[in-house]
Amino acid sequence: MAPALSSWPWASLGVYKYFLLAPLAWKAAQEWRGKQGGGAVLPVDSWWLHLLALFWARGLTYQFWYSYSSMLFLTRRRRVVPDGVDFRQVDLEWDWDNFLLLQTLIGAVVVNGPLLPGPKHLSLWDPRGLAIVLLLHVGFSEPVFYLAHRALHGASLFRQYHAAHHSSRVTQPLTAGFGTPLEALLLMLTTGVPLAGAFLMGSGSIGLVYVYLLAFDYLRSMGYSNVEVISHRVFEALPPLRYLIYTPSYLSLHHREKDSNFCLFMPLYDLLGGTLNSKSWELQKETYLGKEERAPDFVFLVHVVDIMSSMHVPFVLRSISSVPFANHLVLLPFWPVAVAYMLLMWCCSKTFLVSFYYLRGRLHQTWSVPRHGFQYFIPAAKDGINRQIELAVLRADRIGVKVLSLAALNKNEALNGGGTLFVDKHPELRVRVVHGNTLTAAVILNEIPSNAKDVFLTGATSKLGRAIALYLCRKKIRVMMLTMSSERFLKIQREAPAEFQQYLVQVTKYQAAQNCKTWIVGKWLSPREQRWAPAGTHFHQFVVPPIIGFRRDCTYGKLAAMRLPKDVQGLGSCEYTMERGVVHACHAGGVVHFLEGWEHHEVGALDVDRIDVVWKAALKHGLTPA
Incomplete structure (x- = not known):
């Protein structure tokens, strides 16, 4: 039987x-409609509305800090622990906001009692209340939390109540909220007593509740x-300050x-208790100055498909990016923000780091060009897109x-010839440019x-269509190659050995495939x-x-x-609609190219003779069909 206060009573409810x-x-809603008095009340006069507003405002505080800390293109040099967050940690911390829910429900009990005056009897702000809260926080909350925290590290209590929180080696703002009900109640004690003291001394105000709770959550999020x-x-410049405010390195x-x-x-309380880690300030300085960036061994250069999918990047909502798109x-309210961010990226026009993972101890990163899918079909945008890809290369x-x-x-034939443009323009490149289509x-x-x-093939004269047709005819x-261009069809047919050319058939209508149950689609249907x-x-x-x-x-x-x-480590987001741990074949093709140490560029037309070679290499390195 689980110890008391070690599990959440609503754990089985999920999002409900x-x-x-x-x-x-x-x-x-009742107060708003005036059913409990002689008329409707203003929002500022309802504790119920304040509780709901605080729940969302506090949650957004953690979310905004999470988004910032996960913007690797801004923060990667000043990350304390450079590792990524994996799916195990994401799932473990999935219900990180349970403590907010518990504290809101307890707050509802408090405001429904006789001790707390109604909001309409309180001022919006009283500076005396802030002074009282600060004194009680320093004199009560800090030492009580310190002593309780040390107690939780005792063998028995740690195993029952605190071990799960410490299983997250790479801390994130959402990690701050992850814990047991006992830990949530401890946090509520540290915030509740200073506020209660201010109200009991007649200096409480509505603004004080918001300022103290949001400041508390802000500092928690920053530390994690x-x-x-x-x-x-x-x-x-101010040495005493290091004992008054902690840092992410410290935590x-x-x-x-x-x-x-x-x-x-x-x-200060670690100093007084003899538990201050001597490496704290050295690590803080080293981290802030910026660690030397480790060059990734492999980069997958992606792009956004549309506005909605742009919100699938890891720094938006972790719960969304960690599952297939x-x-x-829930994403609709964020649509205007995504549009604004899209415009900002266009203005900045710089490739940015989205995510990373380790494979065989080597660093693999995903970069993104600041362009959306629809732009690739605008002729006037062609040069600009190629310029961004070239800069990334x-x-x-x-x-x-x-x-x-x-x-x-990014490797569209009409855009840059499947990467040929960059290889021809910069023959001295040491980085190998790969379109990955051979493995695809x-x-x-x-x-x-x-x-x-027999098979029916659309997009038959594209890079992939051509290779698939030539491979299958040898079998x-x-x-049946759907194309209106006899010239392009004949060109491909002549590439096939003479004895297999008869297996390539040009068709110009979909009706030709009405008896064929194997369709290979390279053009939208x-x-x-x-x-x-x-x-x-x-x-x-x-x-x-x-x-x-x-x-x-069908x-x-x-x-x-x-x-x-x-053996992949640090992978905590899904690649577009792919399942966890699954990547597009062109991504996997680049990984295989790196693991094999091949020195050639894989650009332009596919070498049909290498299809089986690449496939066997992928299987040899532990990649498996999804």
Whole structure:
């Protein structure tokens, strides 16, 4: 049987736990409509509205700090612990806001009692209350938290109540809220007593509640952010200040070594208690000055597909980015913010670091160009996009990246010839530029049923379409290539050995495939075009964005993808619609290129003879079909 206060009573409710706040919303609505008095009340006169507003404001404080700390393009040099957060930690901390929910519910009990005056009897602000709160915080909250925290590190209490919190080695603002009900009550004690003291002394105010609670959460979030934000020069100019305010480095040492730095916000109590880690200030200075950036061995250069998918990046909502992308309703309110951020990125026009992970102890990073999918289809934007990709390639070459792989539209044939433009323009490149399409073709081809006699191929004259057609015809599989250009078809047909050319057939209408159940889609299909497929057809696809599955009597494959090896570390976000630990085949193709140490660029037309070579290499290194 679990110890008391070691688990949350609403743990089984999932997202429905927020309905526990429904009574507060109902009470606020009643007061708003004037059902409890002689007329409607103003929002400022309702404790119920204040409780709900505080719940959201406090949650947003942690979220904003999380977003900042996860913007690797801004913070990567000043991260205390450089490692990434993996899916295990994300899942463990999924319900990090339980403490806010508990404190809000307890607050509802308090405001419903006779001791707390109604908001309309309080001033908006009373400076005396702030002085009282600060005195009580320093004289009560800090020492009580310090002593309770040290007690939680006793063997029995630590195992029952505090071990889960310490399982997160890489702290994040959301880690601050992750804990047991006992820890949440301890936090509430440290915030509740100073506020209660101010109200009992007649100096409480509405503004004081907001200022103290939000300041408390702000400092908690900062300490757990894993990013140094206070200059070491401040502590050198004012040495006593280092005992009055902690830093992310200070807290990080506690999470890693556990036997020091127990304070809430003030290291003074660690000094008095003899638990101050001697490395605290040295680490703080070293971190703030910026660690020497380690050059990644591999870079995957991505782009945003659309406005909604731009909110799938790890620094927006961790709960969204850690699962395959979907258009969630919760994202709609953030749409204007995403548009504004998109415009800002266009103005800055710099490639930025999105995420990273370690494979075989080597650093792999994902960079993104500040361009959205629709821009790739605007002729006037072509030169600008290529310029951004070229700058990313040159930057990767300058810092010592071994392989840079181009994602989806960044290697579009009409845009830059599948990366050929950059290799031809800069023949001295040390970084290997890879489009990864060889492995993409291999994944698609290995999905084709072994008993298939014919296939229908759209996008047949593209890089991938050409390679797939030439590979399949060698297997004596009839390939119906949909294309209106006889010239391009004949050019591809002549590349096939003479004895296999008969297996390549040009078709110009979808009706030609009405008896073929294997469709390989490289060009977007409308519902009208899909209806020509017979029942039971499976749509393999390499088109971006993927086609929409309109047919219930058919099956639809996802974009070609592979699962990364099991020894991947620090991976905590999904790649677009891919499952956890799964990446697009072109991404995996770049990984294989790096792991094999191949020295050639993989750009332009695919070498059909290398498809099986790349496939076997991928399997050898532990990548598996998704």
